[in-house]
Amino acid sequence: MTETAPKRPEFRNISALTDLPTYRLPPAGWVSILHRVSGALMFLLLPFIIWMFDMSVSSEISFAKFKYAFNVGLGFVPGWFMKLVALALIWAYLHHLIAGIRHLYMDVQHAVSKEFGRSSALVTLGLSIALTLVLGAKLFGLY
């Protein structure tokens, strides 16, 4: 069998290291790539998330160990680092959730316009970062 379709031109001159950092993404582009990054992060940290669920819910003793792990540390890992990882997860969850709601809203409303794409992307970024800061301040005991 022979391929009859004409060969389409290929452009393989994009370097991930030298070209991608120079790309200037619009806000919707940032929401999109961060949706993917936050999802991948939660996927990789899934065992840690379930470990937290296990420790926090299983017994009074494991709950106390859970608190100790974040306030003092776990093995050679200091408590502040545990909190930092938890904060990364908090951001990832908030961004993924809010960007996901934006997706669903656009699907239902057919709200596909350049203006709405931009403004809703800015709201998504602003809201997720603001909520992360508020919860992060609580996590690190600032209030």
Next chain:
Amino acid sequence: MSVNFGSKRVVVGAHYGLRDWLAQRITAGLMALFTLLVLVQLAWGSGPIGYDKWAGIFSSQWMKALTFAIIVAMAYHVWVGVRDIWMDYIKPVGVRLGLQIFTMVWLVSCTGWAIQVLWRL
């Protein structure tokens, strides 16, 4: 049209189109509602949020059953999402298949652990 079946079939790893697209949104909606439910139960009543309140949320059988359903929904959601990442960036079929197998094992293992935690409580 070029031949794309038999030995010339394009191995993409998905081609389930609408079903996964819809499942991705339904599972997402379920998880969002579940988040709201847990937050409401946390905020319910007075007193500090300690072990009793936190574990109490997951102590009833209906909440365990619902949490189980959400864990399964999450596994499906993550499977579709992570598989999309591999399909977008990993072109060699062998490597992609390996990563997809890793993803399945990772998700099924985590799901089993989470279910054990749930019903041991």
